[in-house]
Amino acid sequence: MEFFEVVNKRRTTREFWNKQVDFGIIKKILEAGNKAPTWDHNRNWKFIVLRTDEEKEYAFEYAKSIADKFDAEKYLNFPRPYPITLGQKMYSYAMPRQFTMLKEAPYVIIPLFKSKELSGEYVSKLNPFATIWCVIENIFLAATAEGLSCSMRIPLNKEHDIVKEKLKAPPSYMIPVFIGIGYANPKEQKLEQYETDIDKQIRFGRWK
């Protein structure tokens, strides 16, 4: 697939088809992840791969409890002093799927990057975190190029440490995201996006 076709095609998926994926393709996608720029030249990322229902149910108990508790109708109909935003519509669609979008994916990839804790004191202190997000985006694009789609869940607050402990990850590593990979259900609802206008975003020389 041509590069700009891949970029335009990539969308977050939250409903997968019940169709197996060759693990050779997953390895190819992770290798594309490894081609991302790296701030310290080490590329010492790890990838935990979950394949079975048992593994996913065990790892994502917390995500399941959040999804089960979420009342989409209540959230959508909550009185607001302004019209509902597309972000809020996305949230009401995404929240009930935070567990199923991982469980139904044939593979869940959990990238790990070396860092004990994050400090946002200076942007440069976030380099380990920034690097792993370069890896993650390569994974999304490579999956799209292979005709696959990805779901993503960012561990919420203490969910990070809970999952890390369950997976027996060493203390010196952190988990930025859980990625489900599989074939997208072609009938999945397409969420509306805001249009961006690149001409309004570009500033030459300085802000104004």
Ligand SMILES: Cc1cc2nc3c(=O)[nH]c(=O)nc-3n(C[C@H](O)[C@H](O)[C@H](O)COP(=O)(O)O)c2cc1C
């Ligand atoms: C930093 C970041 C965090 C996100 N967290 C979640 C998440 O926890 N759960 C989820 O379902 N989607 C999550 N998303 C996906 C966004 O909802 C999605 O990218 C956005 O709605 C735009 O849709 P698109 O990816 O299809 O273009 C996240 C995306 C980013 C970049």
